[in-house]
Amino acid sequence: MHIQIDEIAKEFGTTTALHPVSLSIPSGALVALLGPSGSGKTTLLRILGGLEFPTSGRVLFNSQDATGMSVQERRAGFVFQSYALFRHMTVFENIAYGLRARPRATRPNKAEIDRRVLKLLDLIQLPQIADRYPTQLSGGQRQRVALARALAIEPRMLLLDEPFGALDAKVRKELRQGLRDIHDETGLTSVFVTHDQEEAMELADLVVVMSMGRIEQIGKPQDIRTRPATEFVREFIGA
Amino acid sequence: MIEQGRAEEEAALTLGATGWRTFRTVTLPNIRWALLYGTLLCTARAMGEFGAVAVVSGKIRGQTATMPITIEMFYNEYLSIAAFSMAALLTGFALLTLLLKTALELRHADALSATRRH
Numbered sequence: 001m002h003i004q005i006d007e008i009a010k011e012f013g014t015t016t017a018l019h020p021v022s023l024s025i026p027s028g029a030l031v032a033l034l035g036p037s038g039s040g041k042t043t044l045l046r047i048l049g050g051l052e053f054p055t056s057g058r059v060l061f062n063s064q065d066a067t068g069m070s071v072q073e074r075r076a077g078f079v080f081q082s083y084a085l086f087r088h089m090t091v092f093e094n095i096a097y098g099l100r101a102r103p104r105a106t107r108p109n110k111a112e113i114d115r116r117v118l119k120l121l122d123l124i125q126l127p128q129i130a131d132r133y134p135t136q137l138s139g140g141q142r143q144r145v146a147l148a149r150a151l152a153i154e155p156r157m158l159l160l161d162e163p164f165g166a167l168d169a170k171v172r173k174e175l176r177q178g179l180r181d182i183h184d185e186t187g188l189t190s191v192f193v194t195h196d197q198e199e200a201m202e203l204a205d206l207v208v209v210m211s212m213g214r215i216e217q218i219g220k221p222q223d224i225r226t227r228p229a230t231e232f233v234r235e236f237i238g239a
Numbered sequence: 240m241i242e243q244g245r246a247e248e249e250a251a252l253t254l255g256a257t258g259w260r261t262f263r264t265v266t267l268p269n270i271r272w273a274l275l276y277g278t279l280l281c282t283a284r285a286m287g288e289f290g291a292v293a294v295v296s297g298k299i300r301g302q303t304a305t306m307p308i309t310i311e312m313f314y315n316e317y318l319s320i321a322a323f324s325m326a327a328l329l330t331g332f333a334l335l336t337l338l339l340k341t342a343l344e345l346r347h348a349d350a351l352s353a354t355r356r357h
Contacts, residue, residue: 049253050253051249051253071252071253072252072253072255072257074253075255076253077253078249078250078253080246080250082246084246084247084249085247085250086247086250086251086264086265087247088269097251097256097264098254098255098256101254101255101257101260102255149250149254150253150254152254153255
């Protein structure tokens, strides 16, 4: 799905989180929002997911205005920074949650839910953990379960907030490839937030560098590396 | 609830759950032990109430008298047996609440302390 961000601004009381920013995300792309903390990247992601609403500006999905669309209607697969798995539910129940929450008319039957959850567990390469609780999983496993849970609703786009932030360096590298594979397999338009420039450069098709609520540069990783548009970008990527 | 944060609720919403469903399946299960604990403490508090009820309610026997007030009334009417029976009963309730409270604290300390478990 093609995502268009048109002059989106966001204020929290008197502080400005986002100055008007515009961005076009082509269908099927894997985009990184890169910037230090406080640069507005998470706010922008949450606006896309419908968890925050912009003070001004529009969001367009496939050229249709989606600015006022509710979070449920958007069907965005959202992976939270600390994963936000339901701690009183098993892995199976976590992944099935979105399917069971559907209105009766579109809810798959029990056998179909079972089948889909098991398929997703296969996709994240953790077929044996269905009956465990989130507290019994390692950080990397939790991240993959959160990803499977987001994919279960057959999302129109995938939004990830610092998906590798809480993991140690070795697991991070493995899962990076895992996310790339899942993105290529599903073909979903995906946006992830990160403050790690190496991660953004290695993983994304398109990198959006942000600072102080503004977009500093939008470009392919190699373009940003070879032709940083501003002094901030040059310093931030250490080129 | 503030310490637990909104992330799990937000996750439920992004998965298409309505506000009511989110409350029922995510918020409530997460606070159930704390809620039970609060109810228990509240019950204990209500059982022992004396001053406020005595002054405000008019202490009508069988309608607005709490156990301690009833005990006082029995005692003032020289109904010692009734007064002491009632006092024993109240002590029994107090011990029962204390027992339940301790059991809850032992078994669900983690949920009550409201710290995030992951």
